[in-house]
Amino acid sequence: MKKDVFRYNSCPAYRSMAILGSKWKPIIIYMLRERKARFGQLHAAIGTISKKVLTDMLKELETDGVLLREEFKELPPRVEYSLTEKGSTLVPIIVQLARWDNMHYESLTTTVS
Amino acid sequence: MKKDVFRYNSCPAYRSMAILGSKWKPIIIYMLRERKARFGQLHAAIGTISKKVLTDMLKELETDGVLLREEFKELPPRVEYSLTEKGSTLVPIIVQLARWDNMHYESLTTTVS
DNA sequence: CGGAATCCGTTATGATACTG
DNA sequence: CAGTATCATAACGGATTCCG
Numbered sequence: 001m002k003k004d005v006f007r008y009n010s011c012p013a014y015r016s017m018a019i020l021g022s023k024w025k026p027i028i029i030y031m032l033r034e035r036k037a038r039f040g041q042l043h044a045a046i047g048t049i050s051k052k053v054l055t056d057m058l059k060e061l062e063t064d065g066v067l068l069r070e071e072f073k074e075l076p077p078r079v080e081y082s083l084t085e086k087g088s089t090l091v092p093i094i095v096q097l098a099r100w101d102n103m104h105y106e107s108l109t110t111t112v113s
Numbered sequence: 114m115k116k117d118v119f120r121y122n123s124c125p126a127y128r129s130m131a132i133l134g135s136k137w138k139p140i141i142i143y144m145l146r147e148r149k150a151r152f153g154q155l156h157a158a159i160g161t162i163s164k165k166v167l168t169d170m171l172k173e174l175e176t177d178g179v180l181l182r183e184e185f186k187e188l189p190p191r192v193e194y195s196l197t198e199k200g201s202t203l204v205p206i207i208v209q210l211a212r213w214d215n216m217h218y219e220s221l222t223t224t225v226s
Numbered sequence: 227c228g229g230a231a232t233c234c235g236t237t238a239t240g241a242t243a244c245t246g
Numbered sequence: 247c248a249g250t251a252t253c254a255t256a257a258c259g260g261a262t263t264c265c266g
Contacts, residue, residue, distance in 0.1 A: 005136045005237080005258075013139055013210035015218055020210075021134035023239070027124045039248050050240050055249060076247040077246085086217060093213060096206055097126035097133075104199060105128055117257065118238070136259070152228050163260050168229060189227040190266085230265075237258075245250075 019064055019090065024049055024057050026094045029083065032067065033091045036082035066090065132177055132203065137162055137170050139207050142196065145180060146204045149195035179203065 006014035006021060020026050024046065031037060031045060043054055058081060061067045066087035072078040083091075119127040119134060133139050137159065144150060144158060156167055171194060174180045179200035185191040196204075 011136065011140045012143065013207060013214055015214040016210040017134065017139065021130065023118045023124065023127075026126050026130065030125065043248090050242090051249065052241085052251090053239055056239085071248095074247095075246090077249080079248060089213065089217075093206075093209055094126060096209065097129040100202065100206060101126055101128045104202075156228090163262095164229070165231090165261085166259055169259085184228095187227095188266090190229085192228060228266100230263100232261100232263085234260085234262105235258105236260100237256100239256090240254080242252085242254105243250100244252100246248095 016090070016093070019061070019066060020094070020097075022057065024053065025061060026097065028054075028057055028061065029066065029087060029090055030094050030098075032081060032083045032087070036070075036080045039079050039081070042081065061087070129203070129206070132174070132179060133207065133210070135170065137166065138174060139210070141167075141170055141174065142179065142200060142203055143207050145194060145196045145200070149183075149193045152192050152194070155194065174200070 006018040011017060020029075027046060028042065031042060037045070039054070039058075042058075043049065043051060046054070049057075058067070058069065062069050065084055068082050068084055070080045070082070072080070119131040124130060140159060141155065144155060150158070152167070152171075155171075156162065156164060159167070162170075171180070171182065175182050178197055181195050181197055183193045183195070185193070
C-alpha cells in the first residue's frame with residue numbers, strides 16, 4: 001500500500017518521493033492547488049486514470065495528510081477533495097519539476113506558469 | 114527498461130519524475146554533485162544497493178543525459194561517473210525534496226544543508 | 227574491478243464489472 | 247455518484263553466479 005520503494009536510508013528525500021513518486025499523484029495535487037474538486041471531476045479531468053487507481057491514490061494522499069476528504073451524506077453521494085496546508089507546500093515543488101521538464105524537453109502542450 | 118509508470122500525458126512533470134521517481138536515482142545524483150565517483154565507490158557508499166540495480170540506474174541516467182560515463186581501458190578496469198550540466202540542474206530539486214522531508218517529519222540522521 | 231546473465235518476488239497500475 | 251471487488255500484468259528492484 002505504501003511506496004516501499006522509497007525506504008529508510010535509500011534516499012534523503014524518500015518521504016517526498018513516496019508522495020510524488022507515483023504516476024498520478026503530482027497531477028492530482030496540482031489539480032487541487034486552487035480549488036477543491038469532486039471525485040468525478042478529477043476522474044474526468046485526468047481522463048485516463050482508472051477509478052480504482054484514483055481511489056487508491058486519493059486514499060494514500062489522505063493518509064499522508066496531503067489532502068482532505070469531505071463526504072456529504074446525500075443522494076447521489078458527493079465527495080470533495082482539497083489540499084491540506086501540508087499538501088499545498090508540495091505545489092511549488094511540482095511546479096519546479098514541471099518547469100525542469102519544460103526546460104529540458106520541448107513542445108509540451110501543458111504549460112505550467 | 115524505462116520507467117513506464119511515468120508516461121506521456123500522465124503528468125506535467127513526468128520526465129523529471131521518470132528520473133527522480135525511483136528508489137536510488139536521487140541519491141546517486143546527489144552523491145555526484147561535487148565530484149565524480151567510480152562504480153565501486155558508489156556501490157560502497159550507498160551500501161545496500163545491488164550491483165545489478167546500480168548498473169541499471171547508471172545506464173538509465175546516462176541515457177537520459179544526466180550523467181557521463183568514462184571508461185578507462187586499464188587493468189583492473191576503472192569507470193568514473195560524473196554529472197552532466199543537465200544532471201546538475203537536478204541537484205537543487207533534490208535538495209528541495211529532501212528539505213521538504215525534513216520540514217514535515219522529524220529527526221533525520223541525514224541532513225541536507 | 228565493473229560489470230553481464232539469470233532468475234525471481236513484490237508492487238504499481240490497469241480493465242472490467244458490480245453496488246449503495 | 248463514488249466508489250468495491252476481482253483479476254491480470256508489466257515493471258521495478260533484488261540475489262546470485264559468472265566473466266574479461
